[in-house]
Amino acid sequence: MWTERTKAYRQATSEGTDLERYAALDALRGFERDLARMKENDTVFRGELRHAPEVTVLRADARPPTATVEDCVDLSRWRVLDTTTGWPIPLPSGQPLRQAATATVERGDGGRWMVTEYTADTTRSC
Template sequence: MDAYRGMWSVYVDAAKTSEYESPKLARYAAGQAHSSLVSGLYANHERGVVVRGTPRLSPRVISLTPVDQPTLAEVKDCADDSRWRTYDGSGRLVGSKPAGKRQVDGTLRLFNGAWKVTELLVEKEGTC
């Protein structure tokens, strides 16, 4: 859970300035998850927007493989982004994207003793 929560913490911090080149993301994310986070930050940078606030997370581990010495973990979350919103340079709320609770599925893998989120799927609002 430390890696999953760490990934979100670093992402939320980077989103405050749309810092798509943040080296901190690689500490907690790799593969598709890392690419998705960087792409989202880059898109916000290009649009000149930032994200303020903090999502509320409720993650739980649903499986560990293999059970005796796990190297793979599956996480399900019901993340609430109603207090984590996108703003333009003048501080105005941007977009009409519904905010609220959405399911997040994550896959974490063990790399040289460090857990990293490697796959991340964020569903639409209202999915949990």
């Protein structure tokens, strides 16, 4: 999911990506809202994100099977750029460069795990 999300955020659109193969429901809607806002504000992302995901809950017996993944997203090498000028836009002051994020994933009929909910806590460092 992260590879496809990164592709989308680099161009402010999910067109030409496989984001829908890995994200659905609330997560996909949230990503699409982000992309629309980015396009409206003439911004894209560059650089790389680093992660430290960990499955904290697994419900293999649930229908469909679900899991909760806690992640620490490192933004220190991730930049927002203004596409009209090419200039970097600083992150909001006080926002930690390492942020806690939580994803809910569900196993679909084809056996693929898809992110259905995703929340990044921009106020909580990890």
